[in-house]
Amino acid sequence: MREFIESLPRSTQNFITVFLLLFVAFLHFTNLPSAEIKPIFGIDKIAHLVIFFTISSWSCLVFSGNRIRQFAIFLILYGLFLELTQMTLITDRYFEWMDWFFDVLGILLGLFTFTKRL
Numbered sequence: 577m578r579e580f581i582e583s584l585p586r587s588t589q590n591f592i593t594v595f596l597l598l599f600v601a602f603l604h605f606t607n608l609p610s611a612e613i614k615p616i617f618g619i620d621k622i623a624h625l626v627i628f629f630t631i632s633s634w635s636c637l638v639f640s641g642n643r644i645r646q647f648a649i650f651l652i653l654y655g656l657f658l659e660l661t662q663m664t665l666i667t668d669r670y671f672e673w674m675d676w677f678f679d680v681l682g683i684l685l686g687l688f689t690f691t692k693r694l
Contacts, residue, residue, distance in 0.1 A: 604661075624679050625681055627682065633686040637690065655683075656676055
């Protein structure tokens, strides 16, 4: 799979990256059917972790060297931006530090899984 992704033209890799970022924003701003569990480790926290793990893993496959770290910093700030935007622009939605924490945790797990270093 890694070889296939790396063999894709750079423009296709960039398109998929932008698509993933827009999809993450869509998921943040959409009210999906509620399977909300109130404890700290509810299903939404797991979703945040999996979503950001996936996009962080993707970045490890399409970027190299310093660009991986730069994109990881961008993702951390992007997750924070999405939480803040969700709080200010969408009624009935609010900022949660734990959501952002699980975003960051997913990013770090993706980086460690594919680069073996943080």
